[in-house]
Amino acid sequence: MDISGKRMYSLLEKLDFERLSTFEGETKGAEIIADEIRALGGEPVIETFKAPRYEIKKVKLEVIAPFYKEYEVTGFGFAGNAAADGLEADFVYLEALEPMDLERAKGKIALVAGGLRVDSFKIMIEAGILGFIATNGTFRETKETMDLEEKMLRPMHIEHGTLPGVSIRMTDALEMVAMKPERVRLTLAQDEGEADSRNVIAEIRGTERPDEVIAFTAHYDTVVFSHGMFDNASGTATILELYRHFLANPPKRTLRFIWCGSEERGLLGSKAYVQMHESELEKIRLCVNVDMTGPLFGRDEARVIGEEAVCHALTFHYKEVGHAMNVKQDLYSSDGIPFSDKGIPSINFMRLSAPGTAQIHCRYDTIALVTAESMERTARFIAGFCERVVNAAYFPIERKVPDNMVEKLNKYLRKTK
Numbered sequence: 001m002d003i004s005g006k007r008m009y010s011l012l013e014k015l016d017f018e019r020l021s022t023f024e025g026e027t028k029g030a031e032i033i034a035d036e037i038r039a040l041g042g043e044p045v046i047e048t049f050k051a052p053r054y055e056i057k058k059v060k061l062e063v064i065a066p067f068y069k070e071y072e073v074t075g076f077g078f079a080g081n082a083a084a085d086g087l088e089a090d091f092v093y094l095e096a097l098e099p100m101d102l103e104r105a106k107g108k109i110a111l112v113a114g115g116l117r118v119d120s121f122k123i124m125i126e127a128g129i130l131g132f133i134a135t136n137g138t139f140r141e142t143k144e145t146m147d148l149e150e151k152m153l154r155p156m157h158i159e160h161g162t163l164p165g166v167s168i169r170m171t172d173a174l175e176m177v178a179m180k181p182e183r184v185r186l187t188l189a190q191d192e193g194e195a196d197s198r199n200v201i202a203e204i205r206g207t208e209r210p211d212e213v214i215a216f217t218a219h220y221d222t223v224v225f226s227h228g229m230f231d232n233a234s235g236t237a238t239i240l241e242l243y244r245h246f247l248a249n250p251p252k253r254t255l256r257f258i259w260c261g262s263e264e265r266g267l268l269g270s271k272a273y274v275q276m277h278e279s280e281l282e283k284i285r286l287c288v289n290v291d292m293t294g295p296l297f298g299r300d301e302a303r304v305i306g307e308e309a310v311c312h313a314l315t316f317h318y319k320e321v322g323h324a325m326n327v328k329q330d331l332y333s334s335d336g337i338p339f340s341d342k343g344i345p346s347i348n349f350m351r352l353s354a355p356g357t358a359q360i361h362c363r364y365d366t367i368a369l370v371t372a373e374s375m376e377r378t379a380r381f382i383a384g385f386c387e388r389v390v391n392a393a394y395f396p397i398e399r400k401v402p403d404n405m406v407e408k409l410n411k412y413l414r415k416t417k
């Protein structure tokens with residue numbers, strides 16, 4: 001089987017830059033993928049869709065009493081402009097969201113340790129808090145070792161309202177609270193709107209059953225500060241290698257390859273795809289999504305949003321070919337989800353890195369942690385399994401998402417609690 005880790009690695013080298021949703025890097029990433037498809041004789045289609053985009057113009061956090069100190073912070077996207085000229089208020093460290101804590105937090109700017117969960121955010125809005133400071137990272141990280149990631153309020157936050165907010169390094173937050181600030185000033189100004197993001201699509205028409213379609217997906221966008229070599233230039237290169245393989249070995253069924261944009265903004269590329277292609281979805285029998293391969297130390301995994309029978313088939317195959325992996329029926333937060341939400345089973349392939357090695361969503365997601373050999377090994381397994389599925393005499397996977405998975409999907413997509 002002509003699957004080459006070296007070729008995959010050379011695509012990573014071409015994609016070795018930040019590819020943030022709606023920004024120049026993402027557009028450039030889409031063009032590079034389209035060029036690769038053209039070089040193989042294919043005809044890529046680039047579909048654009050709108051994704052939220054914000055740009056922070058001004059952000060500042062100052063303690064103004066009983067001492068003065070300015071802390072380095074990043075603004076929350078879509079957290080409004082209410083504090084463009086500086087919002088002054090008393091400071092409170094909100095340890096818990098108990099009524100007694102909330103009562104004394106009213107009308108103040110609150111520091112909360114950890115991330116900003118949607119339910120906590122809703123409680124903070126109801127409690128009449130004026131602004132928030134959320135922590136980022138751990139006590140170990142310093143300015144030298146950690147970028148202060150810009151976070152954003154997601155639509156599920158915003159449905160409860162907005163509050164101006166900033167992220168602060170945990171090290172600074174610890175210092176600040178220890179110094180007992182009384183009054184703070186929070187400044188945040190930003191442009192909020194939307195801009196184009198892109199899916200890149202290429203198809204190989206089936207020789208015998210062209211109306212039965214298997215979708216292959218992988219996202220190529222990254223978060224800010226990350227070159228996303230592990231997450232997910234590796235998956236991008238994997239499905240490109242599958243595309244190459246099946247061009248040379250024409251499949252019985254139609255294969256549609258979709259390189260998704262804006263996954264990191266909430267699976268927006270795959271959501272846009274299923275929305276724009278609603279009428280064609282009934283032909284899609286299966287979605288194969290690849291999100292992260294390549295670390296030298298790690299373990300191959302598959303998460304199946306489909307019948308248990310698919311897990312058994314995968315387990316049989318990995319034993320047959322001697323490729324140890326962990327297979328589970330479960331959700332995986334990636335581009336398979338919008339397909340499975342439409343009743344299409346999805347198999348999500350990934351290689352989880354061993355603790356202490358490859359990291360994602362930060363500056364350390366570099367090409368140094370990914371190897372050609374490891375990517376090739378995983379790609380070979382996926383290609384081998386998929387070859388059997390796409391060329392089967394009778395399609396072996398039922399187009400069905402079982403009730404237990406539907407329940408999980410509905411919770412994940414916040415259709416139910």
Ligand SMILES: [Zn+2]
Nearest residue numbers: 231232291292
């Ligand atoms: Zn990813």
